[in-house]
Amino acid sequence: MSRMIAKVNLLPWREEGRKRYRQRFGWMLGSAVFAIVLLVGMGGWLLDGQLALQKGRNSRIDQEITLLENKLSLLPEMDVQREALLKRLSVITDIQKGRNHITQLLSLLPGLVPQGVYLEDISLTGNRVKFSGRGESNGHLATLLANAEQSEWVNDVTMHSIVRANEKQALIRFKASFELVSEPAAGNVKERR
Incomplete structure (x- = not known):
């Protein structure tokens, strides 16, 4: 047996093993x-896809920025229109208030003017009411002033002049004014005496 082992040539087997190993x-x-x-x-394909997606997002953002810039460029014009509308509303509100002042004044006068006082001229400018007329006596005019001062719809009552030209003249001429209140404040209500 040992002879047989000695005759075994391992070189081709090793060469074939090396060949298989190389393969x-x-x-x-x-x-x-x-x-x-x-x-x-x-990886390149995924990066290209992400890059294309990001470019699409960026172009969408650019479009939105352009739209917003266009809208922002309209803001000054819209501010001018808003101011014009506010002025119109203010004029309409003033007209409406003026209409209410006239109605309020006409409903208020019968309670203010006592018998013996005769109004000849009434003017309303804003909230200020100026009136003039004649009274039978100083007492009647004092009653007029007292009624005005006690009214919750009247402020700043002022008598400007009281004139009797002579003793023969029966009526006394006067001029007065007061401020008409739109709505009396809760704490501003005056008690009737």
Whole structure:
């Protein structure tokens, strides 16, 4: 048996083992290179996809920015229109208040003017009411002033002049004014005496 072992030539077997090893190594190396190329290719493809998606998002943002800039450029014009509308509303409100002042004044006068006092002229400018007329006596005029001062709709009552030209003249001429209140404040209500 030992002779048989001595005659066995291991060189071809070793050579064939090396050949198989090289083939396996080549296949493994080729597979690894293929896998790396595949991974790099997929990574590039994914990056290109993400880049294209981001470019699409950026263009959408640019479009929205352009739209917003267009809208913002209209703001000064809209502010001018808003101011014009506010002025119109203010005029309408003033007209409406003026209409209410006249109605309020006409409903208030019968309670303010006592018998013996005769109004000849009444003017309303804003909230200020100026009136003039004649009275039978100073007492009647004092009653007029007292009624005005006690009214919750009247402020700042002022008698400007009281004139009797002579003793023969029966009526006394006067001029007065007061401020008409739109709505009396709760704490501003005056008690009737």
